[in-house]
Amino acid sequence: MHTKILITGGAGFVGSSLALAWKQEFPETHIEVLDNLKRRGSELNLPRLQESGILFRHGDIRNLEDLEAVGDMELLIECSAEPSVLAGYGGASAYVVNTNLMGTVNCLELARKHQADVVFLSTSRVYPLKSIGQLEYEEAPTRLALSSNNSFPGVSSQGFSEQFPLEGARSLYGATKLASELLLTEYIEMYGLRAVINRCGVLTGPWQMGKVDQGVIVLWMARHFFQKPLSYIGYGGTGKQVRDLLHVADLYDLLKIQCEQLDQHNGVVYNVGGGLEGSLSLQELTTHCERITGHHISIDSQPETRHGDIPYYVSDCQKIREATGWRPQRSVEMTLQEIADWIAEQALVLENILT
Template sequence: MKYLITGGAGFIGSNYVHRLLERGEDVIVYDNLSRAGAPRNVDWLRQTHGADSFQLAQADIRDAASLASAARDVEVIVHLAGQVAVTTSVTDPREDFEINALGTFNVIEAARLSGRDPIVIYASTNKVYGGMEDVALAEDATRWRYANLKHGCPESQPLDFHSPYGCSKGTGDQYARDYARIYGLRSVVLRQSCIYGPRQFGVEDQGWLAWFIIAAVTGRPITIYGDGKQVRDVLHVDDLLDAYDAAIKRIDVVAGKVYNLGGGPENVISVYAEFFPMLEKLLGRKIPVARDDWRPGDQHVFYADIRAAESALGWWPQIGVEKGIQKLFDWVMKNREMF
């Protein structure tokens, strides 16, 4: 099949392009190469698969004409391009809107107008659920947890687009869903949690697990905000890509639907109290950190109820927290010159 991967030079995108090329698929990488790691990922893909193994469309998703041209004869569009940091969205909400909301509209319009009835996978976010202030929490020795949501946050949780980032991603989320209802677009919305893995050039504001590993390995200063017991479910990128493949294979069942994709309650870790002892063991030394107050919008807890995805996709995470962290740590150590 012929695939168009927006943001195909990013962390998730380059991993998926790599997988697709290994399978012999025809791939267009659509990316403006604005993120620091993107040119490195393009070089890696070319070195691994050959200079002519894929088509690179260096363009922006805000450019509707370029996007329509790239999408005109593809069978699958995986929309990963976006502005990814909550803090950046607060600083520059207009650009965040134009990239995430308008950019996603451009993607699904390009799909609709192509006449090829392509499958569209939209990478949404758990941030569409907002702060979930109505959900009771309980505090344990090393983590916060939901008091009553045994399986985590379900897709039925009311939407609350907190922060400009939440608003812009939520806009795309609902447009992608509604285009399936109104126009019959074969789209599926995947609300992703804390994805991590190789080729993730994490920074403090985005990609926290990778950022902490990179900072610890390279000796950069680390700040822990809040009490360090904030909990997230983490999902290795290989497991995420398995879900993409399953959604494409089962599009007749999942089109127009919304699914949480995260590690779920079995792959939960607190960002400091539980993660840093693991990281210090891998590194073989203590890691100095600074402490600061909670940041606005920083949830005490998020982990996703992923049972709907399990049922519809026949999918469940296969890479546990410790194994996944070990794999990412090994990749950072092997490639520390890139950081």
């Protein structure tokens, strides 16, 4: 196993969760995290990281100098990002492009210099918006479902596989991630790096600083907990849009397997998510949140669909399952309950951030 790890974006939700889980299971591992603390709430993770013996470096992946100040490493897990699919709409593209693309290239340069292995967290948002939107969906009582009439590559009752065609626009967020995947593939070929690419669906769990444009599961639970209003936005405003969700601890379990057998996964792209079993619509999420918190809040309806939105995404995880035997172990119910318990425990600090 790797004994020196750098996690960029390591004060964020995924980065800090991975760092803490890794350190707990492998206390001898030297872990450094680098983060510019742009995401509101990431600062709350700093004492948790410090208490676990994880070194925090304040730095920005857009500056190669910040990265070069980090010592030697054997593994780089790239978790820093502007993770909002709305980034750039109606404004400048600079931050999302400079961080998610140029910053990633800086991370690859650092990995090249140290011949470190790379885990790249890509996204289901690399799949084009129009193609997903133009598929046929059926309207069940609480959610949309993929129609069996769709005969489109990479689409089945199990969701979207890696075979889904990549032609078409996908948001700057998705495009910068896809461009980074392509560059990473070149670094593998040209410089002999070893790396794996995981296209993740919705990731969630405690310590996610959910907001309207990213981290919606936590936001939904928090708004129920604090009894603040919400809106069903887009697709007629009925809350039937569907996503699959994956507990970040299940992602950790997978990365551990991949890092142990990196030669086998080198250069391979996997769709990673909760799958059909781990999927839910916003309406169904509301029902869970009401049951868990006992609160019924006002949810208004905004029929108009936002830029960059899609009606449905479920990760077809057959490829990663066959390659590793990995399956998520945390159910939707368990994951939501854990989130609610965390919000209740940390209510005082979270109220201003999550509402």
